Amino acid sequence: MHISIPQLLAWPVRVLGVLALLLAMPFAHAAAPLVKTQAPGYYRLMVGDLEVTALLDANDPWPEALEELFPSLSAEQKAGLRQRTLAQPSHDFSTIAFLVNTGKKLILIDAGGGSGMPGYGQLFANLKAAGYAPEQVDDIYITHMHPDHVFGLAEGERRSFPNAVVHADAHELPQWQAAAAKGHKTAQAIVAKLAPYIAAQRYEAFDGDTRFSPELRAVARYGHTEGHSFFIIESRGQRLQFWGDFVVHDKAQLELPELAPPGEKDAAQGIALRRQEYAAAASQAELIAGAHFGFPGIGRLRALGSSYIWVPIDYAAMPKP
Ligand SMILES: [Zn+2]
Secondary structure (H helix, E strand, O other), X not given: OOOOHHHHHHHHHHHHHHHHHHHHOOOOOOOOOOOOOOOOOEEEEEEOOEEXXXXXXXXXXXXXXXXXXXXXXXXXXXXXXXXXXXXXXXXXXXXXXXXXXXXXXXXXXXXXXXXOOOOOOOHHHHHHHOOOOHHHOOEEEOOOOXXXXXXXHEEOOEEOOOOOEEEEEOOHHHHHHHXXXXXXXXXXXXXXXXXHHHHOOOEEEEOOOEEEXXXXXXXXXXXXXOOXXXXXXXXXXXXXXXXXXXXXOHHHHHHOOOOOOOOOOOHHHHHHHHHHHHHHHHHHOOEEEOOOOOOOOEEEEEEEOOEEEEEEOOOOOOOOO
């Protein structure tokens, strides 16, 4: 069969015509479903040669409004606090543990609330997402033994960090052991979380201000509990202070330094120390990591009259190797 040149050229023209028609036709476009997941709960930065990773353990709306949280506030103070801090009636409350890789040791600061506390225990998934495994942790330094900082240590008698040694101030555990002996249920649960480490001779108490290595030391900041401690890391002239629960509600307690968080053992002591530490941190632009500041919980304090404002660190890429 003979096909002429004009016939041959006509075919592509027809095909293109059909394609153009198809493209011009309106077609149904499915709505994108809502994804409904958050970014992974870890954030990393370098402090000199030390790699620090903030690990989110829980983030839930605080069960109480500001008013219930700080019953000592006057009605006037509450209204003023809301206005100045923009604090919402309820706010999401982060619980954060911090991982420090010195290059020689993998150190965890606090262990989160574990799977036994509703909404807690995300530390383990976030640790994995951050590239680490619980077996790699060498040392765990505990700021204090409230449940949201130690319940993540063990599941029953099984140590969740099987190769780690747990360190805490010598004043911390005895208060819980004494309360446990009197039948206090939470204290009994706290003691039970430490027990597997004590049984395995993997628990070491230190007494007050203690230097563990050139990069790491503890500073006694008793008040919130009897043995509440700061941990400070330093490398190449850079420093980061882990404050534990020294400040629990960042907006309210920085605006009103005279506020003590709920459940503080010695509120007068806590308040006096906060006034002192806030002033020092602001004047030195100290880098602070708080267990309950908004995730990743790392930033600085800025003085504003008799109050302070939290200045979170900016998101930053990791330095190029
Ligand atoms: Zn806490």
